[in-house]
Amino acid sequence: EVQLVQSGAEVKKPGESLKISCKASGYSFTNYWIGWVRQMPGKGLEWMGIIYPGGSDTRYSPSFQGQVTLSADKSISTAYLQWSSLKASDTAVYYCVRKIAAAGAAFDYWGQGTLVTVSS
């Protein structure tokens, strides 16, 4: 069974750093792109970026380029989303997603979400 299990909720102060994780199981981690999607409170979905764990190829949405860093450790089948300096506007639920292998296809599996709260 494919599963994406994310790390728990975080409460941070502005300016702090953070790295959240997404552990994959039930499939070959290096054969599928893993992405991240943001959902701010009461708002819609925003695609942040995607990484290919098999080769570390990475794509970022321009809205998030330079604001976050995506990485993956294939030895433990885990993807990461990282901030070096959080802002209050980073408060949101973050989902990791697996992309269907076919070109142009969608996100077939989603993690349960990680709530990040940034407040002074």
Added chain:
Amino acid sequence: DIQLTQSPSFLSASVGDRVTITCRASQGISSYLAWYQQKPGKAPKLLIYAASTLQSGVPSRFSGSGSGTEFTLTISSLQPEDFATYYCQQLNSYPWTFGQGTKVENK
């Protein structure tokens, strides 16, 4: 960036109704469109990809159609568990984008 505009943004319907949601793209995206369902406090769930391919395990009352710039999601007979918010997403070109969502409420 490719913009996706869903209509309507809110929809009131009853169990058994036929429901149609439209997603329009600001430029052609071939058939690289997906539909998701999200219930409060839960992660979105994939319903349809490649505009019309039903994801495994999704009930056949859900269907998708369209290509180019106009797409539709149809629920042939609304069930109680279908009250949720629905999003379209284009994966034709970076950055991938989502529509603003359509909330389907119980009339």
